[in-house]
Amino acid sequence: MSENPPGSRLSRSAFWLVVLLLVGAQQWSGSWSSETLVLGFLPAPLFYHVMVSLAAVAVWWVGTIVAWPDDTKGPEALLSDAEVVRTTGPSEDEVSATGEPS
């Protein structure tokens, strides 16, 4: 197992700074009292928070690339769930177990 996460120290620091900015954006109250209806039905304060949620998706996606805390990746990680069920047989200790959960 490697203890060296991918990405440089600078990019990891930049990522965590962006996370802080995201939290700051979530707390920003500038749109709270806006009575505008986006597309005629979505209140502006709700629209703003929807945008925050979408921004979170983008930020965490970047985080998994530049600041992932562990680069452990066994060969099974590349298989789908169904493939693992097909290919993984019981290990020795499992065969010798009692058959009852304990």
Add this chain to the structure above:
Amino acid sequence: MTQLAIIIAYLVLLLGLGAVAARFSRGTSRDYLLASHSIGPVLLLMSLFGTTMTAFALVGSTGKSYQLGIGVYGLMASSSGIVHSLCFFVIGVKLWKLGQQHGYTTQVEFFRDRLGSHAFGYLLFPVLVGLVIPYLLIGVLGAGAVVNGVTRGTFDEAFASSGHGVPPWLGSLTICLVVLAYVFTGGMRGTAWANTFQTAVFMVLGVVTFVVIAREIGGGESFLDSLRGATARVLEAHPEKLVMKPPKLFFFSFLLIPLSAGMFPHLFQHWLTARSAAAFKLPVIVHPLFILIVWVPCVMVGVWATSAVVDGQQVFAEPPGNVNTVLPILLGKVAGPVLSGLLSAGILAAVMSSLDSQFLCLGTMFTNDIVLARREANETGDDGRVVRMARLFIVAIVAVTYLLSLGEPAGIFDLGLWCFAGFTGLVPLVLAALYWRRLTLPGAVASVLAMVVTWLTLFLLDMGGYPPDPRYKFLGMLPVATVLAVATIALVVVSLATRPPSNETLAKFFPPNSSGGRAIPDVPELPD
């Protein structure tokens, strides 16, 4: 009657799923409890999301939006999208890795090892169980409210006091029994499968619910016209529901609530099922999107319900006594019997996808942290007896929760806030255990005790404690802020004032080339 038949058919389907999962069992305890660490990214995403989205998310958010307006999304959903993924990222991956290395199944096993104290488990165990009970209560109350709301008027003579629908006590009891059955037969694999299936069900049917309600309330030719029509009614009757106006400090304290996910025992167990650390990437990225997909419709429906008119009549001429019934009652009014039954099954899916993980986790904790922990290493025990004891423990806890649900039910949302506040108060402990070499056993004990005392004090100050007062604030914030601050201060101060852990313990949890500070000069182990 159609709605009831569909709900019953769905419950039977779940029982079948548990039975099929049991046939895939490898017959080992590790398979029963952790699905042999075989869960890949998609199943992990669905099971983590299904587990964190409870009645709190669907029934509670709709009811609370009916009361407070669209601000509920900012209070809970957008913050959860950021903080839940943060917990998976910072806590989940690290705990998974340690669980792989040292064979942990429960949080208590990890903390016992990390702090070098067997006794610490006996302090943490009752605290965790005590906090899981109100969490279970959220699901049990939600299930009863949904079944009652959607079956009102089904019976001509019977159950008059429940609007001639299935009484909440009976609905809650049935749901508990079904979940117990498929958890007992399918174990963690059955739970993960059921979670995945149910998460898909409630997301798809949730969107369908949103469309149906918008069409019925909003009218118009196109779907966009329906959305505009539904919101226009609110703009006329309750424009205050379309803006946000919480005090800023109060709003900030809601950001701390989703931190609780970092210490949910059932989430810990789901984390350990992952096949690899890389399996966490998909949940980390997609979780905020899934929250958006579920919460935006619920919040909009709750707001629309304040002004909804169906067949020329106001749906809620007077606010319902129990806001948990807003969504099911609205469904009963606007959807036909088949669709209404399907949509109710979707809501129940969300409720049950949390209950199952919690039930299984309680049994695992009791088995590993209490029963097996008390055995001598060389003692051979009766595994069957251990399993029976674990199941009896689960049944006892569920029975206690069920009896509590028969009392005056508080709003699900407010009950959730108190429950989550306790778990958030334990987050400094897990963060310090993972990232702070200087954490000591006395510091950990002080933090847990500080959390418990602060939580109880604030709870009792809250107008008698139960049901919780939704307007209650302490220092202008939710109690969670005070609980978190006191627990953190106690942990840091006491840890710094006591002897640091030995290098041997640190070497086990902080590899030499990992970040986290310099090595501490060797000192003797602290007495247990």
